[in-house]
Amino acid sequence: MTPAELRVRVDGETAATLERGTDGLSLSYDADYLAWPDAVPLSLSLPLRARPHVGPLVETWLDGLLPDRSVEREEWRRRVGAVSASPFGLLSTPIGSECAGAVQFEGTTAGARRQLGEQPSRRSALEPISETDLAAVLAEMSEGALLGGWRDDPPASFSLAGTMPKLAVRHGRAPWCKAIGDEPTTHILKPSLPRYPGQAVGEHLALSTARRLGIEAVRTHVALIGGIETLVVERFDRSLRSPGGDIARIHQEDLCQALGLPLGERFERDGGPGPGDVARLLAMHSSDCSADLRSWFRRLVYCWLIVANDAHAKNHALLHLPGAVCRLAPMYGTESWLPYTGVAASEIDLAMSLGDGYQAGDGARIDDWQQLAREFGMDPQWAAAEVLRIAQHTPAHLEAAIDALGAAARSSDMPTRLLDAVVLRSESVLADA
Secondary structure, rough: OOEEEEEEEOOOOOEEEHHHHHHEEEEEEOOHHHHHHOOOOEEEOOOOOOOOOOOOOHHHHHHHHEEEHHHHHHHHHHHOOOOOOOOHHOOOOOOHOOOOOOOEEEOOOOHHHHHHOOHHHHHHHEEEEEEEHHHHEEEEEEEOOOOOOOOOOOOOOOOOOOOOOOOOEOOOOOOOOEEOOOOOOOOOEHHHHHHHHOHHHHHHHHHHHHHHHHOOEHHHHHHEEEEEEEEEEEEEOOOEEEOOOOOOEOEEEEEHHOOOOOOOHHHHHHHHOHHHHHHHHHHOOOOOHHHHHHHHHHHHHHHHOOOOOOOOOOEEEEEEOOEEEEOOOEOOOOOOHHOOOOOEEEEEEEEEEEEOOEEEEOOOOOHHHHHHHHOOOOOHHHHHHHHHHHHHHHHHHHHHHHHHHOOOOOOOOHHHHHHHHHHHHHHHHHHHO
């Protein structure tokens, strides 16, 4: 039976109670948590306050913690024995013990906690994973399995949003471990899919090149695990409390959650936020608005240049840090579409509009970027110089990222196709300057 209440913890601290009633869901922050100087909101759409939050914003925030596809949620429900595939129903199972950000969910009664997998001997544990077992799970995911996860008891479960299969693991001496109970994971594994050969390499190159350009992005590398090409992502919402110490959970939320928008509105053309909406959100809430607006502008230019057409609101996030600090999170989930299509790059639709529309050919003029900078309240001359800098240096940084790949990752022609396409787009920008 699904409990009627769930306790919400933030990095181990009791933060709120989530209640399911006849009128829907309500969320009440704990009084002690509200008085705590390091308290962070669960979401900008659910600010810290004594009065309960009720209505669709609570459900929308919860919904954003789960995988996107309903068929995947139903498979989770079947696997863990949940009564319902609703966000509340799924997060009341062991899935709720490891989510994006710092949140964890647990029942408020002893019976509910037992249902959630609380067993004194295995409340928290790290279990080494053999490469054979890990490769078997990754192979299933690569071949189209709905979920990445373990079928043992108690389950080492987690919830990660998005449409692509992912596996959350802990890096250790094994080198990989299952994180059970309260133990946090530290890395996300994403195997390449057959329909997108070289996908893991492509995402790594996009993020590695961004970092070389001075754009904050998650750290990644490509590994062959049992012959499965896999992207290994360091979680930006996890950190060491001290050298050799425990792992801390850092709270974050994606932009759909921050704006109180449902999953179906992640793309601007579907009602989601555009560049200006995000800039206004940062202006209102960022603890370093100037730095985050510059980061946001650079990110837009870079995503446009490499045609990262999936850079929607679910693939950008905010960090909530102690001391009421809110910052733009590092870039993640970014990949160029250029190596995978025979369509002209200029005709590919982007997630957010630039210039006159959504196509990657729109916004190609420096004037368009300067106008966007004015809308952000930024210096248009700085913006023009930054566009030219990114266009000029991206090819060389991408080539350096390719050269740093292992021999196996360089064996396909995908990196070369990507580089050739990016060079053409960069030259087009510089020629029009």
